[in-house]
Amino acid sequence: MNARAELTARECATAPDRPLLMTGNHALAWAARLARPKVVPVYPITPQTPVMEKLTEFQSEGRFDAEIITPESEHSVMAACIPASLAGVRVFTATASQGLLLMHELLHYASGARAPIVMANINRTVASPWAFWPDQTDSLSQRDTGWIQFYSESAQESLDTTIQAFRIAEQVLLPAMISHDAFYVSHALEPVQVPAQEQVDRFLPAYAPAHRLDTGKIESWGNVVTQDMYYRHRQDIEAAMARVPALADDVDREWAQLTGRSHGGALERYRCDGANLVIVTMGSMCGTVREAVDALRDAGQAVGLLKVRLFRPLPVQTLRAALAGVAEVLVLDRNHSPGVGGVLHQELRAALYGIKNAPRVHGYLAGVGGVNVSPENIAGFVRCAQASEPRAESVWAR
Amino acid sequence: MLQIMIQGRGGQGAQTAGDLLAMAFFAAGRQVQAFSSYGGARRGTPVNSYIRVDDRPIRVRCDIDSADAILCFDASLLEGSLLATARADTPIVVNSSRTAADFGRTLPGYRVIPVDGIAISRRNGLGRIVNSALLGAFARALEAPALDVMVRTLNEQAPKLHDENVAACREGYRCIDVQLAGAKNE
Numbered sequence: 001m002n003a004r005a006e007l008t009a010r011e012c013a014t015a016p017d018r019p020l021l022m023t024g025n026h027a028l029a030w031a032a033r034l035a036r037p038k039v040v041p042v043y044p045i046t047p048q049t050p051v052m053e054k055l056t057e058f059q060s061e062g063r064f065d066a067e068i069i070t071p072e073s074e075h076s077v078m079a080a081c082i083p084a085s086l087a088g089v090r091v092f093t094a095t096a097s098q099g100l101l102l103m104h105e106l107l108h109y110a111s112g113a114r115a116p117i118v119m120a121n122i123n124r125t126v127a128s129p130w131a132f133w134p135d136q137t138d139s140l141s142q143r144d145t146g147w148i149q150f151y152s153e154s155a156q157e158s159l160d161t162t163i164q165a166f167r168i169a170e171q172v173l174l175p176a177m178i179s180h181d182a183f184y185v186s187h188a189l190e191p192v193q194v195p196a197q198e199q200v201d202r203f204l205p206a207y208a209p210a211h212r213l214d215t216g217k218i219e220s221w222g223n224v225v226t227q228d229m230y231y232r233h234r235q236d237i238e239a240a241m242a243r244v245p246a247l248a249d250d251v252d253r254e255w256a257q258l259t260g261r262s263h264g265g266a267l268e269r270y271r272c273d274g275a276n277l278v279i280v281t282m283g284s285m286c287g288t289v290r291e292a293v294d295a296l297r298d299a300g301q302a303v304g305l306l307k308v309r310l311f312r313p314l315p316v317q318t319l320r321a322a323l324a325g326v327a328e329v330l331v332l333d334r335n336h337s338p339g340v341g342g343v344l345h346q347e348l349r350a351a352l353y354g355i356k357n358a359p360r361v362h363g364y365l366a367g368v369g370g371v372n373v374s375p376e377n378i379a380g381f382v383r384c385a386q387a388s389e390p391r392a393e394s395v396w397a398r
Numbered sequence: 399m400l401q402i403m404i405q406g407r408g409g410q411g412a413q414t415a416g417d418l419l420a421m422a423f424f425a426a427g428r429q430v431q432a433f434s435s436y437g438g439a440r441r442g443t444p445v446n447s448y449i450r451v452d453d454r455p456i457r458v459r460c461d462i463d464s465a466d467a468i469l470c471f472d473a474s475l476l477e478g479s480l481l482a483t484a485r486a487d488t489p490i491v492v493n494s495s496r497t498a499a500d501f502g503r504t505l506p507g508y509r510v511i512p513v514d515g516i517a518i519s520r521r522n523g524l525g526r527i528v529n530s531a532l533l534g535a536f537a538r539a540l541e542a543p544a545l546d547v548m549v550r551t552l553n554e555q556a557p558k559l560h561d562e563n564v565a566a567c568r569e570g571y572r573c574i575d576v577q578l579a580g581a582k583n584e
Binding site: 021023133153181183184185187188189190191284285287288290291372373374375376 | 417420421424429430431432433434435455456457458459460461463
């Protein structure tokens with residue numbers, strides 16, 4: 001048993017009222033344990049593996065009553081997740097980068113089958129070339145697969161969001177993905193408040209869908225359909241997605257009443273009041289932006305942060321309301337879509353198109369491939385944006 | 399905020415040392431963040447461990463450009479990128495049998511504090527596992543965390559050889575205590 005494993009073994013015996021030191025990945029494993037899934041198919045991949053290790057450790061200690069399945073690839077992992085979920089039980093898995101890409105075909109299948117699987121993804125560069133740095137291109141390239149997508153900034157937020165994601169996914173019958181950045185969150189040891197099991201049980205009732213695969217009941221799933229049936233099915237999925245932004249707000253509020261911790265719902269506004277420049281970003285960079293915003297505010301500059309927690313569905317109406325009347329918006333993208341630039345930049349431009357008092361939107365490719373972005377770098381990006389005309393395409397910045 | 403860099407080669411224990419140091423500061427009531435980054439996850443390649451310590455929750459998530467203190471597991475790493483994070487007053491505790499005066503000649507302008515971690519570890523029955531000796535030395539150079547907290551953390555976290563790890567930590571601490579007292583008297 002390694003040092004961290006020993007630490008956690010002792011943690012279990014202690015009252016959960018004081019924070020415990022753990023990594024972002026172990027926080028995900030704790031969230032999964034507290035959510036009581038029945039089936040966890042999973043395949044190891046750097047930097048996700050500690051999630052899997054911790055879950056198997058919980059299971060061997062008799063603290064995690066799930067069937068852990070270890071198939072030969074991530075494609076088979078998702079192929080195991082879908083029928084397990086359709087059989088009417090809660091399902092959790094975790095992956096990263098290449099593993100997520102290997103699941104791609106079945107990610108579409110999962111949302112089409114309305115399987116509310118919850119999956120953690122550790123944002124890591126995609127090959128080629130091979131690397132392990134934080135970069136969100138892996139999950140952003142899955143944006144059209146019909147999965148709800150959350151991006152988290154800290155171990156605490158990852159734990160809380162995973163539990164919230166089960167509530168949301170199971171209400172709308174769509175799968176949900178929670179992503180956090182490699183190393184800066186996945187491998188960062190930091191204080192985490194672990195909620196009590198009875199708190200989570202109260203928040204997250206047992207999953208009991210109206211329809212499930214049941215040999216005693218005649219229903220059909222995944223059949224060949226007519227054009228009209230397919231069309232209506234996609235409309236149903238869209239209607240389910242449309243419920244998610246408000247649900248994300250409600251569920252976060254309810255979580256705050258229960259635990260005292262809120263993460264802002266679909267979007268978090270940090271020091272945006274009266275801001276003439278708002279930085280918009282996702283994931284771990286939000287923490288660094290907070291430091292930059294505080295320093296700029298201290299220097300008399302009205303700068304704020306709008307953190308996008310929920311990226312799919314993109315909370316378009318809330319974004320439009322939050323940014324209307326702001327003079328300048330600076331989007332920081334830790335991802336790269338060749339030929340487009342920054343995914344969030346382009347989606348935000350589309351979301352804001354046509355509003356009155358539309359801001360000038362600057363898009364910077366910052367931190368792509370894990371390139372370091374410090375608070376000083378961010379202050380420099382702000383100066384640069386303030387001194388230049390926005391461009392339609394994203395700009396490389398470091 | 400106190401910002402600390404630990405650098406070693408894959409397999410030497412820099413990541414574990416960073417975690418242990420963060421656990422000790424946390425046990426002393428401080429807020430901490432510790433994370434590592436490594437290029438190839440291979441033995442022998444440089445591994446950086448970053449530790450931040452503060453009295454309020456730590457939000458910043460980036461590498462450390464300017465370290466308040468450095469712990470280096472291998473003197474061959476004391477060059478370019480690691481030294482670029484050091485200021486003139488940054489204590490650099492390095493695992494080496496060379497003397498402070500020797501480093502003063504080869505690396506002028508840096509505050510290098512050598513400790514022979516391997517010799518201490520061998521004397522205490524730990525072979526080439528130098529974490530505990532180096533953490534004791536580093537705690538003395540930093541004057542934090544307190545030796546008893548560092549020792550308690552090692553005792554709790556060591557998977558085996560508890561007494562040996564505690565003894566190596568104390569010897570590392572004493573070693574730097576004597577060295578710094580000597581430097582003061584000169």
